[in-house]
Every structure is written in structure tokens, then in C-alpha cells.
Amino acid sequence: MPHRPCPILLGLAAAIGLGLPAAAQQAPDSPRICGGDPQWLGGEGQDIATSPDPLSTLAQVSGGQALFAFRVGADSQALRVEASAENGDPAISLLTEDGDLIAENDDTPVSLNSALETTVGPGVYCVALRSVSNDAMAATVQVSRPEQAPLLTEGPGDAGIDRIAACTADTPAEALAPGGTLDQRLDQGAVTATLDGTQTGYYRFTLAQPAPVTLRASSPELDPVLRLYDGQGGLLAENDDADGLNSRLDFAAPLAAGDYCVAVAALSAQPGALTVSAEKLDVEAFLRNAYRKGELSPPADGSYPIQALDLFQTRQTVVLHDGATQWLGFDLDQPTVVIVGAYGGLVGADPKLVLFAASGGVMAENDDAGGSTDARLGPVLLEPGRYHLGVVDVGRNDGSTGPIRPIGLTFDRFLRAE
Secondary structure, rough: OOOOOHHHHHHHHHHHOOOOHHHHHHOOOOOOOOOEOOOOOOOOOOOOOOOOEEEEEEEEEEOOOOEEEEEEEOOOOOEEEEEEOOOEEEEEEEEOOOOOOOEEEEOOEEEEEEEEEEEOOOOEEEEEEEEEOOOEEEEEEEEOOOOOOOOOOOOOOOOHHOOOOOOOOOOEEEOOOOOOHHHHHHHOOOOEEEEEEOOOHHHHHHHOEEEEEEEEEOOOOEEEEEEEEEEEOOOEEEEOOOOOOOOEEEEEEEOEEEEEEEEEEEOOOOOOEEEEEEOOOOOOHHHHHHHHHHHOOOOOOOOOOOOOOOOOOEEEEEEEEEEOOOOOOOOOEEEEEEEEEEOHHHOOOOOOEEEEEEOEEEEEEOHHHOOOEEEEEEEEOOOOOOEEEEEEEEEHHOOOOOOOOOOOOEEEEEEEEO
């Protein structure tokens, strides 16, 4: 028999409806922007390029992410994106209308607040806000032009991101691929350059033909941050901590032919080796690695292993975790409130849960619930459809495999009382 705790159903569903991420509440046939159903900053017609004031809102987020959309009408617009919380640790990502990541930030040099600066072209964009601790959090999100008043008034810090100036045509820089274009060199394998962690490095390269590229900044002892500029000094993308403390920018859609500049620095300037590298991105290998790390939901066509889960029959199970994300798939035929718990602290695992809809959008995620390293996802209200649940072991979330660690899972579901 299905699990129907009738006395609490209507109240539970109604209560959580106010606190769910917007993506979790939308109907399956609703148009999706940035992979979800965002709230418009300042109203759908507002254009940050012409708005007399910054676009901002006070947001509530817990156990997932909240999306906020805005428009840019200018051919080239410099932006400042910020998030501030009195109690909590906000992290922000800037996404295109198709849901592609442009830039992200967690923690300014002097606080747990977040801020990033970039330049974009015309179109619709979204700010994705999440609570790093997955606790309920109230945060102010703001998008502004450089000449407008910032949300954050924090003092400067000695962080690498502050020591990276825009790489213009006048910036002294080394050639990343001496004697040729980068796309020609990448046919022979990856190219690398090294510098000391007390320095800020600038490396130019040219693409004669569009090419899918992966750029990395890595160090065995330092925390590097990476930025990519176009030939005029416009910031195209930046990253910090994509692979542990190392940084990575992936361009599966080929970078256009032209001139570029890579900038790298350690967040804390100190002696140590930094390595900058570029390699040709293998799209299929990139996707499989993203599935292994729990960054993307694998397809349901059988090309990647997904364990079938009958949510109507299974109340608990155990996954044998080898370091790569373990995936479980389930189907719902009616609106259902779902709660999932993951437990592995006693065997040294640090489980994280991430739930994707069939469309690939993140419905909810959680790591370290209730002050422990265990995870609790939900309650989240899900519409009928297909879902994929990823079970990540955070301490080994680099795509590699290792010793088996059992992680226990519990499932509670609630249907509307008849």
C-alpha cells in the first residue's frame, strides 16, 4: 500500500509550498528560463542597462537554489552581481538564459557574502542564489552597473581576485602557446605554464578556428582563481574552486576564433607553484565526468548506470559508494512531497544529495544537515514525472574511485489525502 500519512498531508504540502525553490513548484509544461522558473528582478520589463537604480530583492532560500532573472539591452554591459546575508553563507552564479554558467562566487575576500563582476551582451540572464550550509537563509540579491551604488561596502582584502586587473592590449603577458595558435597546439596535447604564488600571471592565446577548450589553474598547496578575458579586456568568465581548491573553465560550446587572455593568481599570495593549462575539451568525456561528480544529471537512455528506485515500495536502502556519484532514478504519477535522508558519517563518508528533474534542472540539494556531515533533502513538492537522485561523497568528489563506503538512504513520501 502507498504511504499515506493523511493527518498531516494538506498542512505539510501547503506549508512547504511557500519555501520551495521556484523550479520545484512549476508545472512540467511551463516555459523554463535558465533551467527553472525565476522571479524577475524589478519586473519582467526592467533592463539593467537603462534602469536608474540597481535591481534587487530580498530572497528566502533553503535546501536548493532560487533564481532571479533580468534583462540586458546594451550591446556590451558591465555588471556587478552581489548577495548579502546577515546570518548565512550565500553563494551566487550568473547564468545565461539557456542555463550555461558565466561566473560564480562564494565569499568575498573579507566576508561570507558574495560578489562578482563581468561584462555581458544583450539578452536574458539569471542570478542563482543558494545557501552554502543548506540552512534556511534570507539574503539580498542585487544586480547593478559599476557606476551605481554597490550592495556591499566591505573593505579591500589581499585576495588574488583583487590583484587580477583586466587584461587589456597594454597588459604585459606571456604567450600560452608560443609559435602558433592554441587550437593548433592543442592537437598535440595540453599546453601548460607555471608561476609562483606570489605573482599574478597573464597569458595570451589566439584561436584560428573555434575550439572547445578547458582552462585550468591548479596547485598542490595554494588556492588559485582563474579569469578569461577577450582581446579587448572584457571579462568572459571566472572560476574559483571548481575542482576542490583548483579552478576550471569549460567551454563545451566552442570558443570563437580570436584573441584571449588568461589571468591567474592565488587567493592568498604566498610562495608555491601555480600551473595554468589549456586542453581540448572532449565533450563526451566532460559529460561523463560531470555525471561522476554529480554536477549534471545523466540521461535516462541507459548510456550511464542509474539504479531503478520504486519510491512507493522502498523506505530505505544502502548504496555502496566508491567515490563516484551513485545515481537512482524514480517516477511519480501524481504530486508528491518527498524527504530523503543520507547517512554515512560512521564509516567516514560525507554524503550530499542532489535531485534533478528529467529536464536537467536542479530541484533540491543538501549537504551537512542538522550540524552533522549527513544529508537531508526536502521536504520538496514534486510534480508527476521522472527524477534522478545523485548521492555524492563530498570528500571524494573529484570523479575518482576508491574504497567502498556504504551510505544509507531513507525515503519518506506524502500524498494528498483523499
